[in-house]
Amino acid sequence: MDGMEPIAQASASELKMSLVTPIRAAIRIRRKIRNLKKSHQQLDLSGRNSAEGSRSSLLRRQFSTDSRVGYHSPKFFNFDTPSLDQVALSNLKRKKKRKKSRPVLYPGNGRKYLPVEHKSKAKRCLILFFGIVCFQILNAIENLDDNVLKYELDGLEKTMQREVFGQKIAIDKITDLLKDYLATHWHNKPLVISMNGPSGVGKSHMGRILAKHFRSVAESDDFVLQYYVMHNCPSDSNIGTCETDLSKMISDMVTRAELEEKIPIFIFDEMELMPPSLLDMLHGYFQLNQDNEYLNAIYILISNIGGNEVTKYYLQNVSSDVLNVPQELHDIIQSSLRQHHNLWDVAEIVPFILLEKSHIANCFLDELLREGFYPDNSNIENLAGQLKYYTIRDKQYSITGCKQVVSKVNHLHPYT
Template sequence: MDRSPHGPAAAPRAAGPSVMAPVRAVLRLRRRVVLRRRRLLPPDAGAPGQPRFFTFDGPGAPSSRTPRRPRRRSRVVLYPPAARRPRPCPEPRSRARRCLLLLAAIVGFQVLNAIENLDDNAQRYDLDGLEAALRRAVHGQPAAVGRLVALLRDYLATHVHGRPLLLALLGPSGVGKSLAGRLLAAHFGPALALQYHARHHCPRPGAARACRRDLARRVAAVVARAERAGATPLLVLDDAELLPRALLDELHGLLQPRRARPFHGAICVLLSGAGGAEITRFVLHNASRPDGARRAPEELLAGLRARLAREHPLWQAAAIVPFLLLDRRDVVSCFRDEMAGEGFFPEQARAERLAAQLRYYHVAGREFAVTGCKQVVATVNLL
């Protein structure tokens, strides 16, 4: 038998740590729990009447700690049942779209520039001054003057034209057609205007072929001068109803597209007494209306165009401007202007006495001069 003094006493010492270690661990845990609870209690928790530990029973003092906000639950993201769909890719930028936008900007700029140039081109010819001169000198024709200036304004507003402008100033004798033609020629100037009188430049009917060559030469000369000046030429043909058919054919040829480009920008004004009978009947029929005959309705223009188209196809392309009959008040104004031009004092009573010597149509209490202001110049020259 082993009789070592350390043998029997070593056995109980070895069993000590195995029993005390769990006890010490429990004590340490209890101490930590007690300390943690003490930290959570308010400062006055030890006062009489207050519970030592926090419970949910009964009212208690409010805690000084700010309550925590509940966390906001995030929304549930749902995915397709089969598989995730890829994000849509942005469409590639097309170069054609940029080019289209650039082209639209260029076209808009050109249109704006053209609109501004229209006003500049119309102001070049001083149409406002022309209208004022016509209204001051041509008496009793406000509608005709307004229509004439409106046609010129629309035509001269553009630089490039496809065909010449053909105007037909129609009316009976003495209503101001020739005066309007002279004012137009004077306004455009002698370098850009050609005045052709059928009775003066082509008096013999048998010389129609020679007159046609002469007219073509004159027209080419004025068109060439206007082309060098960069302006619009004006052709005024008086007594157009007396022009031979060969000359009407030459004028009709000016309107065709086969002619050279400089001819396309010309303005041709025909002064004619054709249709004077129709205009006279229209004025006398509407004499009961104060302004009815002054408005020149469309039925009058349509009747004049149909009547002239039977004579020559040239009249079909013409813009008709009818000159109506003059009443006695307009004739008195013509006498006063002529007297002032000849050096006489334009006395109203004297002008009325001279106007009373002419013949008139008496309709519905109104008086319309048979010959208009045709005999004014001859009457004043006898003073």
């Protein structure tokens, strides 16, 4: 019986060990699950390394515990499925790995060639086309400048400003019209300029300046015609003969100018005295439906038509700035011209305004210098005071303009 006791004790101890080992394993598994849950709650994308460190520490503790008790558990043991954050991190890591590509290595003894670019022929043609267009535009601009310089319009403008007093608006407008028209030789209509205003304000003097300038530029009288109605076609002459002679002169000048590629200038003074039949004939040259040579011409019409209306309007608006009302003067003069004849419908109206007393003094000074007199200021003031003036608001405007200046100077003694 004594021999049976050790056997019974050994079997009891073995039974006890077989019961304790599964319980310990279950306790370890439960602790492991609890620790893993805590680590999953603390998991973050930025803190992935810390979560991995905690996981590795748990696995080390589990392995050490199993080794102590003699239970060999697997190295990776987890009942939970991987979370979405872990999946995203693993995918991101794979993508980064995929982006890395191996460098292309060329043989040491080989030549490196770049890909051949096939140039389009259409692109070359387009560049050539743009070059031709730019060259043509530049050439046209240079031709325009050369054509204007040929007529020396800057010198003409300075001459008008020096010799025609008190008509700055008229000078600027005439200069602009001539520059625009003379910039090229080919036109679709002739240029018609009508100078209108009271007597003695410088219209006829302006016509003489234009005729003298264009004669000197052309170096010939063949392309400038000055036509005075009272001289070339007086009231007692045959109107039919006047029409024939004038038509022949215009045709001959236009033909010669076309052969030499020049623009003729026709200056008609005293238009208010021209007979209606002659006005009808002249109006025919202003039309568009005619030969090309008749379209390249400049007609300057000088008359006193509308002068009374300009005087009345100017005296009524003497307080206002005349520079701001040129359109009103233009409409007033054009209304008066249409009542006379319809040829002025195609004309550019250039109003000439009244002259002040200071302008009359300049006229006397210029005439005295021409005649060789000493320009004495007291003598000039005395001569200017002999004329009649409109006096409005401390301003004096000459009634006859500079019309009587020449006769007053001619009556002076040569030695006074």
